[in-house]
Amino acid sequence: KSHLSFQERSQLANCNKMAQKLFRLMSEKKSNLAVAADLTTKAEVLKLADAIGSEIVVLKTHVDIISDYDEDFVKQLKALSEKHKFLIFEDRKFADIGNTVKYQYQSGVYKISEWSDMVTVHAVAGPGIIDSFKDSVLQKECGLLMLAQMSSKGSLCVGEYTQQVVEMAKQNQDCVMGFICQERLSNMPEHFVLMTPGVQLNNTADTLGQQYNTPDYIVQEKSTDVIIVGRGIYQSQDPKSEAHKYRTIAWDSYEKRLSK
Numbered sequence: 001k002s003h004l005s006f007q008e009r010s011q012l013a014n015c016n017k018m019a020q021k022l023f024r025l026m027s028e029k030k031s032n033l034a035v036a037a038d039l040t041t042k043a044e045v046l047k048l049a050d051a052i053g054s055e056i057v058v059l060k061t062h063v064d065i066i067s068d069y070d071e072d073f074v075k076q077l078k079a080l081s082e083k084h085k086f087l088i089f090e091d092r093k094f095a096d097i098g099n100t101v102k103y104q105y106q107s108g109v110y111k112i113s114e115w116s117d118m119v120t121v122h123a124v125a126g127p128g129i130i131d132s133f134k135d136s137v138l139q140k141e142c143g144l145l146m147l148a149q150m151s152s153k154g155s156l157c158v159g160e161y162t163q164q165v166v167e168m169a170k171q172n173q174d175c176v177m178g179f180i181c182q183e184r185l186s187n188m189p190e191h192f193v194l195m196t197p198g199v200q201l202n203n204t205a206d207t208l209g210q211q212y213n214t215p216d217y218i219v220q221e222k223s224t225d226v227i228i229v230g231r232g233i234y235q236s237q238d239p240k241s242e243a244h245k246y247r248t249i250a251w252d253s254y255e256k257r258l259s260k
């Protein structure tokens with residue numbers, strides 16, 4: 001378990017600017033909530049971001065599901081991220097060989113490298129994938145989040161694979177800011193940020209393999225840092241008040257963990 005505060009961990013994270021930035025933002029804003037804005041039009045994502053922006057530290061996107069995506073969307077999202085002080089996380093889950101990933105990150109329709117503060121990377125292709133981000137990531141101060149575990153049923157990111165992901169991240173601390181995982185493992189150094197999807201209060205699963213835990217269980221028992229909530233918030237009647245509820249539970253759980 002981690003009993004160090006986000007403030008203390010921001011100092012340990014001086015090897016990675018984006019990890020440091022996120023730890024600081026969490027302490028300042030007193031929030032460890034990220035929202036997965038999995039909506040399929042620009043207007044819906046922007047409306048959600050404006051409604052919940054003050055409650056969150058990170059807005060997670062899947063820009064390739066937005067039917068009317070354009071550069072204006074990015075401009076508006078950036079403006080909201082400055083207005084409400086949150087970071088933007090494109091959950092692209094890169095997984096190809098380094099050379100291909102480089103183009104997927106910098107080029108194409110989305111030009112992710114130009115606007116995203118952090119992106120997800122699978123380790124399945126080996127460490128070359130991290131090298132392909134190096135120049136761009138260091139220059140633009142973007143952080144990589146390695147997928148160490150997944151929330152879905154039957155995931156193959158387990159056991160020895162997970163251990164090797166952690167080792168690969170340790171070898172690349174300047175690029176890798178943290179992990180997508182379901183628990184803090186003993187070999188995960190404190191300067192990494194641990195982010196956990198598959199969090200909801202009202203459901204334990206969906207029909208396509210997603211599995212949910214509650215925010216307090218994740219933060220207190222599993223000792224990860226940031227909860228990522230999608231449908232639990234954006235499908236609720238009142239996303240703003242629901243986001244506030246998740247934010248309060250997750251932050252209280254973090255404070256309880258510290259005081260134990």
Ligand code: UP6
Nearest residue numbers: 036149150151152197198210229230231
């Ligand atoms: N996500 C997971 N599990 C993982 C990694 N990523 O659910 O192991 C992402 C999904 C989705 C969000 O791509 O954007 O987190 C979860 O959304 P939900 O809360 O609506 O299930």
